[in-house]
Amino acid sequence: xxxxxxxxxxxxxxxxxxxxxxxxxxxxxxxxxxxxxxxxxxxxxxxxxxxxxxxxxxxxxxxxxxxxxxxxxxxxxxxxxxxxxxxxxxxxxxxxxxxxxxxxxxxxxxxxxxxxxxxxxxxxxxxxxxxxxxxxxxxxxxxxxxxxxxxxxxxxxxxxxxxxxxxxxxxxxxxxxxxxxxxx
Numbered sequence: 304x305x306x307x308x309x310x311x312x313x314x315x316x317x318x319x320x321x322x323x324x325x326x327x328x329x330x331x332x333x334x335x336x337x338x339x340x341x342x343x344x345x346x347x348x349x350x351x352x353x354x355x356x357x358x359x360x361x362x363x364x365x366x367x368x369x370x371x372x373x374x375x376x377x378x379x380x381x382x383x384x385x386x387x388x389x390x391x392x393x394x395x396x397x398x399x400x401x402x403x404x405x406x407x408x409x410x411x412x413x414x415x416x417x418x419x420x421x422x423x424x425x426x427x428x429x430x431x432x433x434x435x436x437x438x439x440x441x442x443x444x445x446x447x448x449x450x451x452x453x454x455x456x457x458x459x460x461x462x463x464x465x466x467x468x469x470x471x472x473x474x475x476x477x478x479x480x481x482x483x484x485x486x487x
Contacts, residue, residue, distance in 0.1 A: 357397030400435040428471040450474035
């Protein structure tokens, strides 16, 4: 009978020694105190301080103008923040504020064919952005973002313009998003 009790104690003690209990409790307390923050959309926003972003219209301030660019840019920029963050997108008075203007929209011949005519044409778009973070003004900035797109010169610009402008807008919007809230 005594040998049987000793065997049961050894088995019980072998599984649940005080050191194992202490280690398990310490691990549980440490894990409860830690928080891991993973953001799949690339933003690093402290939502306890920042609740909204205001996006102004970006007027076209360049010599060469394609009118739909302004609304395409505004819609893409607003959609980027509403789709990838929990921020409320406002017209004015946000915790974060974006304003600026489209300062360049140009085309230039990129390469010349053997017959002396352009074979590739490059479109270029530059947007000047002013960013204000009302919760942390040391992050404020004003800078320009540029994107380019190329098309075959045998095509008419009117035939490819909307698609290429949208590509450039998407690129610039990504750059702005990364510079304002991604903090990589």
